[in-house]
């Protein structure tokens with residue numbers, strides 16, 4: 001068991017990010033059993049859930065003439081346009097059926113504001129609108145985070161870098177993450193996490 005100051009953050013292990021899903025991450029479902037096994041080692045357990053209204057501004061389908069995986073400019077900076085995914089209440093937005101969600105102390109949903117995407121568990125993509133997770137972790141006395149989940153180069157990456165900037169001690173278990181890997185995004189994410197002081201295990 002890790003000390004009382006440790007939390008595991010399980011990022012977006014949802015049907016749409018698993019094989020057969022709308023934004024499938026290769027092999028995404030292979031982490032479910034080992035993540036379940038790891039949960040018992042942590043006194044604090046938080047799960048995140050990508051949770052978008054239909055017509056969300058991060059969907060290519062909301063931008064005439066654009067295709068999935070194009071990059072567009074949003075008021076808050078560049079934004080990859082995604083296939084429609086994780087629509088509130090849909091099967092795709094549900095957690096993988098094998099994931100032990102009963103073990104979650106807190107489930108934090110993100111990406112529900114129509115005009116702004118949210119990769120990070122801490123802040124939306126404007127890097128300033130908070131999700132509330134920082135306050136939850138601090139009031140529970142958490143200082144050390146272990147991150148697992150999907151996808152390594154987007155939601156795990158943004159969560160890890162934000163957490164390190166907030167002065168949490170952060171470890172990403174790469175063996176318990178899987179990547180989308182658009183155009184070298186995995187290498188860039190690894191470099192960015194290392195530069196932010198994240199431990200890649």
Ligand code: VGL
Pocket residue numbers: 012017050082119150151152153154155156
């Ligand atoms: C994610 C793209 C869009 C993720 C979420 O969980 O990494 N990626 N929404």
Ligand code: ZN
Pocket residue numbers: 050051052058085086111
């Ligand atoms: Zn999303």
